Amino acid sequence: xxxxxDKNAVRLVLVLAAxxxxxxxxxxxxxxxxxxxxxxxxxxxxxxxxRQEGMGGVGLAAPNAVNVNxxxxxxxxxxxxxxxxxxxxxxxxxxxxxxxxxxxGSGTLGYLALSVPLARxxxxxxxxxxxxxxxxxxTTTSAVEGxxxxxxxxxxxxSGGVSRAYLAQGVHVARDLNLGVTAAYVFGTVDETTGTSxxxxxxxxxxxxxxxxxxxxxxxxxxxxLHYRHKITKDLRLNMAGVYSFQSNLGxxxxxxxxxQDANGAATSSMQIEDLTGRVVEPALAQAxxxxxxxxxxxxxxxxxxxxxxxxxxxxxxxxxLRNTLRVGVGGEFTPDxxxxxxxxxxxxxxxxxxVAQMPYQPAGQTLYDRSISWGFGFPLPTATPLEATTxxxxxxxxxxxxTNYVTSGNGASNVQENYVKMTFGVTLNNRWxxxxxxx
Numbered sequence: 285x286x287x288x289x290d291k292n293a294v295r296l297v298l299v300l301a302a303x304x305x306x307x308x309x310x311x312x313x314x315x316x317x318x319x320x321x322x323x324x325x326x327x328x329x330x331x332x333x334x335r336q337e338g339m340g341g342v343g344l345a346a347p348n349a350v351n352v353n354x355x356x357x358x359x360x361x362x363x364x365x366x367x368x369x370x371x372x373x374x375x376x377x378x379x380x381x382x383x384x385x386x387x388x389g390s391g392t393l394g395y396l397a398l399s400v401p402l403a404r405x406x407x408x409x410x411x412x413x414x415x416x417x418x419x420x421x422x423t424t425t426s427a428v429e430g431x432x433x434x435x436x437x438x439x440x441x442x443s444g445g446v447s448r449a450y451l452a453q454g455v456h457v458a459r460d461l462n463l464g465v466t467a468a469y470v471f472g473t474v475d476e477t478t479g480t481s482x483x484x485x486x487x488x489x490x491x492x493x494x495x496x497x498x499x500x501x502x503x504x505x506x507x508x509x510l511h512y513r514h515k516i517t518k519d520l521r522l523n524m525a526g527v528y529s530f531q532s533n534l535g536x537x538x539x540x541x542x543x544x545q546d547a548n549g550a551a552t553s554s555m556q557i558e559d560l561t562g563r564v565v566e567p568a569l570a571q572a573x574x575x576x577x578x579x580x581x582x583x584x585x586x587x588x589x590x591x592x593x594x595x596x597x598x599x600x601x602x603x604x605x606l607r608n609t610l611r612v613g614v615g616g617e618f619t620p621d622x623x624x625x626x627x628x629x630x631x632x633x634x635x636x637x638x639x640v641a642q643m644p645y646q647p648a649g650q651t652l653y654d655r656s657i658s659w660g661f662g663f664p665l666p667t668a669t670p671l672e673a674t675t676x677x678x679x680x681x682x683x684x685x686x687x688t689n690y691v692t693s694g695n696g697a698s699n700v701q702e703n704y705v706k707m708t709f710g711v712t713l714n715n716r717w718x719x720x721x722x723x724x
Contacts, residue, residue: 314375315388318420318700319686321442322604322645323596325418325474329589329611329641330355330507330529330569333395334371334710337679338660339615340637342587344573345511345525350662350675351712352397353454354409356527356573357464358511360454363399363407365672366717370396371710382688382698390419394708400717405456410449415566417445418474433485438478446472446501446534460514466507470534470566474499492545497538505532505566523575531568531595537561538599562599567592584616593644604645611641615658633662635679647699648691656683660708672715679708 320326331341332355335348344356352369353359371394378387397411420442428434450468457463478495509527516522540558543551569591577583593606615637624630636659643652660679668674685702 314373314392314417314419314706315377315390315704316379316386316419316421317377317702318379318422319643319645319702320416320418321420321422321440321476323416323593323606324564324566325416325442325445327416328414329591330527330571331613333369333397334660334677334679334708334712335617335633335635335662337681337708338635338637338658338662338677339585339617340613340639340656340658341611342573342585342613342615342637342639343575344527344571344585344587345523345575346573346577346583346585347511347513347523350673350714351677352399352409352411354397354399354411354450354452354466356509356511356525357409357452357466357507358454358462358509358525360399360407360409360452360464361405361456361462361511363401363409363454365401365714367399367715368397368713369710370394371708373706373708375704375706377702377704379700379702380688381700382690394710406453408451408453410451412447412449415446415448415470415472418442418476419445428482435483435485437481437483439481440476440478442474442476444472444474446470446474448505452507454509460512462511462513464509464511466509468505468507469502470505470532471502473501492549494543494545495540496543497540499536499538501534501536501564503532503534503566506530519578519580521577521579523573523577525573525575527569527571529569529571531592532566533563534566535561536564536599560599564598565596567595581619581622582616585614587611587613591644596644606644607642607646607651609642609644611639613637613639615639617662628666631664633660633677635660635662639683643686650687650689650691650699652686652699654683654685656681658682670716672713674714675712677708677710677712679710681706681708 317326335351336343347359347362349362349364352367373394374391376389395413399409401407422440424438426436448468448470450466452466454464476497480493507529511525514522538560541556543554545551571589573587575585589611591609594608596606617633617635619633621630639656641654658681662675662677665674682705686699688698688701690698
C-alpha cells in the first residue's frame, strides 16, 4: 500500500494553502509598459519557469526530472518525485521615445507549481501563473482644435492583469511517445483611467474629465501537448514536441464611469455610462520544439511559436488591429559532472539562450521586435539525498522591446522602446512523498 507519512502530509497542506492563498491575487506588472495598454496587456506566452527562463524561454522538448515540466504537459511523465516550485520575478527597465525617457522597475510573485507522479506512466501538476499584466502610465499634450493657444493634457493609467490556475496531466502512451493536457481557469481584473484636462491660455478655469473603466475576466482555456523521444546513438537522444493552446472566449464584464472635476481635482459630478457583458478573445498559440541531449549532463533546444493575434477582439470590436506573431528561441544547459562529490560547482546547472519575438503591434506598418539574451544557474543544496533535494535557481534576461523610430514623418510621434533587465529567483523542492512499506 502507498502511504503518505505525517511529515509529508503537513508539507502537502502547506503547499496547497500557498496555492489557494495566491489564487486570490492577480498578475502584477513589472514596471511601466505603454504597450500593455493594447490587447490583453503584456501577454506572457507559454515559456515555462525559472529553468526555461535561463535558456531563452525554450525547453518545449527538453525533459527534466528535477523541475516542474508544465511548459509542455506531456513532459510531466518525467516527474520522478513530488516537486514543488515557486518563482519570484523582478525587472528594471528604461522606457523611452525619440524625445524623452524614464526608468521604472518592480517585482512580483512569478508562479507556483506542484507536480506529483501518480503512477508509473502518469503524472499531474497544479499551479498558478500570470497570463497577462497591465501596467502603464503615459501623458500626452496636444493643441485644442480651432484654438491652438489652448492645450489638452491627457493622462492614461492602467493596472491589473489576468492569471491562470491550472491542472495538467501527462501520460506515457506508447514507446517513446507521451501526451498531455492542461485545463485552466482564467481570471483577473483590469482598471484603466483616462484623465483629460483643458488648459486655457486666457486664464479661465481648467476643465477636468476623468473616465474610469473596470473589466473583470473569467473563463476556462485548454492546452494539449505531445513529446517524442528517440535514442539515436548510445549517447545521443532526439526529442520532438508540440503544444497547442486553443483559442478561448473570455467572459468579461466592463463597467465605465465618468467624472467631472474642478481645478482642484474635486468631483463635481459622476455618472455610470456603461455596464456591459461580453467576450474577449484569447488567441490560439501553436508551439513546436526540437531538443538533443546525452541523457546525462547537457541538452540543446530550438523552439518556435506562432500566435493568432489578428483574431483578437474585445466585446466584439477591434480598437487597434493586431498582427499574428512569430517567436524563435535557442538555448541549452550544461552540468559538468552531476555526480561530483569533491567539486560543488561541477554539479551546478549552467544555462544560456537567446530569443527573438515579433510584437503584435505594427504602428504605420512597422514590425516591432522583442530581442533578448538569457543566462541562468541551478544550485543544488549539498544536503540532497535519494529521497529529497532542494535546488535554488537564478535566471537573468537582458532585452530590448520596440524602437524609437518615428511613426510618420512630420508629426513628431515615435514608437516606444523598452530596455529591460529581468531576474527570476526560483526554489524547487523534490521529495519522495509516497513510499511503499514492506514487512521484514
